[in-house]
Amino acid sequence: MINIGHYIxxxxxxxxxxxxxxxxxWNVYVEGVIDSFQLVLYAIPFYVFISLTALLAWWKSGKGMGLFTLLGLLLVWGMGFWKETMQTLALVLFSTFAALLIGVPLGIWTEKNERCNRIFRPVLDCMRTMPVFVFLIPAVLFFGLGTVPGVLATIVFAMFPVIRFTGLGMRQVPGHVVEAALAFGATPRQLFLKVQLPLAFPTVLTGINQAVMMSLSMVVVSAMISTGGLGEVVLEGITQMKIGLGFEGGIALVILAVILDRITQGIVRKG
Incomplete structure (x- = not known):
């Protein structure tokens, strides 16, 4: 019998x-950064945050989405889950930002280096189909229970669509545009910054949208290791058979997910 799990x-x-x-x-450093980020969100009065988010949703996704954001966030506040929602939002935004810092350069590298692309493609396919709970195992072993392992597992999980969409966007740049830029004397740096990256940017933004959604789903799963946020509300409802509490936490998560999805999609469409 081949015991692969033993060697892993x-x-x-x-x-x-x-x-x-x-x-x-790294545990102390990452936890300090996340705590600071959460404190900033806590310091914003709920009515200011709701108003600004509703205006952003209106601007990027239309009047209907602006009204949904306003009423949805007011419902979340009215149910008493405002702090948990801000915790979840902080974790999602931090994880997405970190995934972008790592994923975009790797995506560009996979496009520039064919050998790297051949190595990363099966790895990305494998990790994309891997059950999400598997990402929590090494994170817990390395960092214990708490916010940090959940966030690091989320970063890894959300990084793959960023890598894939960044590489895809770079490959979709028309060849004749690249040839024209080179014919006009563009240097490799100018070609990348002024031609390839701007043309690939809409596809990269689609990857960001996917990363936000995957971060949100992983943050909920990572509530199993005491990450906090709305995921723990849902988990408490399940483990303690508090059906009402579980549904309320789920409603708050759906509202937050729809708002983040529509705003990021609006940014993709309108820039």
Whole structure:
């Protein structure tokens, strides 16, 4: 019998033991950044946040979405889940931003380097079909329970669509446009910054939309390891058979997901 899991377990345990000091430092640093981000959101009065978000949704997705955002967030506040919603939003935004910092350069690299593309493509396909709970296992072993392992697992999970869509956008740049730019004397740096990247940007924005949605789904799953936010509300409703509480947490999550999805889609369409 081929026991692949045994070798993976040994490798992860070896990393957790040898890199304990490194992981502890990163645990403190990432937790401090996330806490600071959450405190900023907590400091914004709910009526200011709701008004600004509704105006943004109106601007990017139309009057109907602006009204939905206004009423939806007021309902979330009225149900008493405002703090949990801000926790979830902070985790999603931080995870998406970190996934972009890592995923966009990797996506550009896969487009520029064919060997790298051949290596990353099966890895991306494999990780995309991997059950989301698997991402939590090494995160818990390295960082224990809490916010940090959930966020790091979310970053890894949300990074794959960013890599894929960035590479796709770069490959979709028309060849004749590149040839024309080179004919007019564009340097490789000018070709990348002024031709390829602007033309690929709409596709990259689609990857950002996917990353936001995947971050939100993973943040909910990571409530199992005490990440916090609305996911823990739903988890409490399930584990303690509080049906009403579970539905209320689910409604708040749906409202937040629709708002984030429509705003990011509006940014993709209108820029």
């Amino acid at each position: 377990e040994v490798a992860i345990e070896w990393l957790a033991e040898k890199g304990a000091g490194f992981f502890d430092v």
